[in-house]
Amino acid sequence: MNTTPAPAETLSDPDTPFAVVDVHKARRNINRLAARADQLGVALRPHVKTSKSLGVAALLHDGTPCPVTVSTLAEAEAFADGGYTDITYAVGIDPHKLPRVIALLRRGIALRVLLDSRAQAQFVADTAREAAIAIPAQIEIDCDGHRGGLKSDTPELTEIGHILHEAGCLDGVLTHAGESYFAYGAEERRLAAENERGTAVAAAEKLRAAGLPVRTVSVGSTPTAHAAEDLTGVTELRAGNYVFFDLVMAGLGVCGVDDLALSVVVTVIGHRPEYGWILTDGGWMAMSRDRGTAAQAEDQGYGLVTDLAGRLIPQLVMSAASQEHGTLTARAGADLPDLPIGTRLRILPNHACATAAQHQGYHVTDSSPNSTAPAPAIEAFWPRVTGW
Amino acid sequence: MNTTPAPAETLSDPDTPFAVVDVHKARRNINRLAARADQLGVALRPHVKTSKSLGVAALLHDGTPCPVTVSTLAEAEAFADGGYTDITYAVGIDPHKLPRVIALLRRGIALRVLLDSRAQAQFVADTAREAAIAIPAQIEIDCDGHRGGLKSDTPELTEIGHILHEAGCLDGVLTHAGESYFAYGAEERRLAAENERGTAVAAAEKLRAAGLPVRTVSVGSTPTAHAAEDLTGVTELRAGNYVFFDLVMAGLGVCGVDDLALSVVVTVIGHRPEYGWILTDGGWMAMSRDRGTAAQAEDQGYGLVTDLAGRLIPQLVMSAASQEHGTLTARAGADLPDLPIGTRLRILPNHACATAAQHQGYHVTDSSPNSTAPAPAIEAFWPRVTGW
Structure with missing residues (x-):
């Protein structure tokens, strides 16, 4: 039978906010520590x-x-x-x-x-x-x-x-x-x-x-x-944290920002140019209240901002959160980029353990070089264990 | 038939940590605002x-x-x-x-x-x-x-x-x-x-x-x-918040600490007398990372502590949290109470919206005067809506 496959779902499709795991970065993080453990001659118990x-x-x-x-x-x-x-x-x-x-x-x-x-x-x-x-x-x-x-x-x-x-x-x-x-x-x-x-x-x-x-x-x-x-x-x-890494680990120098395998996809829902704010539908319910980088040399607010393909938008930071609203502001001296209503972004979290805990599971993508931009395909949904 | 009923479940029974709603306090909070709305001649949309x-x-x-x-x-x-x-x-x-x-x-x-x-x-x-x-x-x-x-x-x-x-x-x-x-x-x-x-x-x-x-x-x-x-x-x-209230609202003076209808039951799992710490199995996964009272005149840490019947232990505060550990310390000048391993306590949260969001639902109790102490009966389990 010669059927046309249904269009694959991408990060443009599910309603926001939702958590995404990039398996390419997670595998790279996993391989790095596995190689270290091998060198040190010790077993890993992640x-x-x-x-x-x-x-x-x-x-x-x-x-x-x-x-x-x-x-x-x-x-x-x-x-x-x-x-x-x-x-x-x-x-x-x-x-x-x-x-x-x-x-x-x-x-x-x-x-x-x-x-x-x-x-x-x-x-x-x-x-x-x-x-x-x-x-x-x-x-x-x-x-x-x-x-x-x-x-x-x-x-x-x-x-x-x-x-x-x-x-x-x-x-x-x-x-x-x-x-x-x-x-x-x-x-x-x-x-x-x-x-x-x-x-x-x-x-x-x-x-x-x-x-x-x-x-x-x-x-x-x-x-x-x-x-x-x-x-x-x-x-x-x-x-444990190393599989996803996060901005706290990047701030310590244990990893780079490019190693972060967990992010949250959000949508622009408002603009307050008089205050220098872009509002999104990802608040603390999606990111957690964790402000781990507040104690570090560079305070990254509630997170850093990338486009849907995962490219950092360096002039932006998620500086405030209410339950279902995130506030993005420009770094000192930078201009706010033009991000119309409906634009999707990804937020890189302070603390992966806390952000992941706000979600029932992960949409899975793969940013390896042969994958497509600007809206990466969703390969799977992996549920989380909840409760105690 | 003359059968003996199965012993009712109480707050001593489910494994900790878990969230509890006291319907007596919730109803009192609800009636208070409903009466105000009636007086003001306006409809309520909670x-x-x-x-x-x-x-x-x-x-x-x-x-x-x-x-x-x-x-x-x-x-x-x-x-x-x-x-x-x-x-x-x-x-x-x-x-x-x-x-x-x-x-x-x-x-x-x-x-x-x-x-x-x-x-x-x-x-x-x-x-x-x-x-x-x-x-x-x-x-x-x-x-x-x-x-x-x-x-x-x-x-x-x-x-x-x-x-x-x-x-x-x-x-x-x-x-x-x-x-x-x-x-x-x-x-x-x-x-x-x-x-x-x-x-x-x-x-x-x-x-x-x-x-x-x-x-x-x-x-x-x-x-x-x-x-x-x-x-x-x-x-x-x-x-919305008024049904449960929380320490942020108590700190503002909108309610009293005795009005808080949401708490989290935790268990003592360790003591570090050299640091003045009692450790519990309720960390930020159970309480959230919300530190709303940090900006108030009285910083209540991650929450205040009561016994299982809901009576405040005024000399204690939950001062720190990791994912599954809470640290209780004494207020300045107070001694740490003797709380053996296995003791159950309740923690009153900073921010009810954030703490509630860490749980899949609520065990329901009723502290009205005719209910029993020290371990209140569980009357029901009410699930929460999750996700977006």
Whole structure:
């Protein structure tokens, strides 16, 4: 049969605002970190909390689900349903959530939980005994005072190690260099990475010296993963944001603005020339309220602006947002470009994790050189995992 | 049959974090504004963009769907499916979205669109003629330089009025006193309300003087709706946030902290006494990144903290957030309370619209005096409308 195919959908077609993932850039970001991990001789366990999408996660590997890190049990359950069997749930465990952990373990999922207190360790050990199942647990180590974890030199570390080990639950240690998000400069990030490694390895050695087996020594954050030069003693590297990257990472120098794989398509719906404003239909509901670059040398407002093909419009910035309105203004000294009502633009976000969370999924495009401009084709829609 | 009923679910049961609506407080907030509107002799058209929920909206009326305002066509479609027939879509129209507007009009929904440019008016008029259907349109008026709209004294106003009227599409004018969110003090808000009324009525009179029929004169924002003392010439009052209220509104003095009907239940998952931190499993994914009170006299961080029964723990504030972690700290001079791992708390948000948007729906409780403490019963789950 000689049928004419229906015209393919492009970024000009869905009603705005909507989120777009450029798989060309995502693959480039993924390959870059995979090559670094190979060089460093360490396994990668990507964090899927940024995209929360089986479609995006499939870019990480060639058809075979890889080890992943998750931020919610809803992600763990969805990834287990998608064939992922090796999962670390990297938020301190709430005892109330252990029944769902046990249900995943009974499905054959190698799910690890995280904890940093005797109370949690005792609860995990007691629950494991009652359920007659090992609940693999990692002890969270604090390497930079960012959030949770034990200092590697506290006596509690080995006490918790013993509680877990006696119930067959001790898996290892995990740390996250959260302060590296404020490490401006390659040398500062290299030092943050070395501190992260050193602290995790020191904690592991302390447990081993107490006769406790440590299988996993897990480190990572997107800035340190790209800065580490030596990961001796570390068994795995976690990072998540790097698949999409964002303006915070570009402001740090971890990536370039051209590496950003996530954007939001918006439409011009108004002009206020007396104030120097172009109004769009993409407000904070589409971008999130995240203003991560406000603390950086260059404040990028709610985001940078590109045309529909992804070419930066350097004189513009999204400087304000209400629920369903975005305000674009010109950089100092620049003129507002002429963008009539109905013009579609893309906004590059401050913080990919927060912007992605405002959407139910992603329209997928491919900006590789053989793809078409000015309105890239939509190749797929990849839903996100929602809730907890 | 004499069966024992299954134990009712309470706020102790679902895994955290999750959003809760207290219908007792929501009803009190609803009744307060309804009484004001009655006194002022004006119709109410509540904005459903905060809750985006048919369940919450049903509290607004006694079984008969009332006129509503929406911020997305997805809301308009969901509310039309729920029996609402009188809807204003109060974001400047993107011409690309008119097919969905026409589809709703053809279902018999009285849907009004908003615009503030000749280009939009011409597009609406042309599309209405082609589709042989009136597309009721309101002209957005700028009363305080907050966002979109025309100044009431610009010649464009009557030009746009004529374009719409000739296509049978002119419905009226609409303004929103967005700057009233920064009006600290009752007198300032009263003046903002009077300015909002005066500007909208002046625009309507200008159109009428040009021989154009003006049916709707719509004003509103939560702060001005509670401050207006005279709405002569206005046909309807819009407000949305007031059903839930939030810490921004409490900081302005529009409500008290005890009026907040939306909260997020979280669980204590860690302690860092050396830093003065209690860590919870409710981060910005549960609260949003909104920091609306940062600009107010009292910065409430990411939110205030109550026990599970809703009693304020005045010495605590949620001072920091990462994706799935919240950090609670003591107010200056106060001691950290003893809250063991597993303790459930509720967080009162800065900005109800943004916090609600992080959730797929609401667990519903009722704090009226005859309900039980310390763990209120869950009466229902009300889903939210998502997407655009």
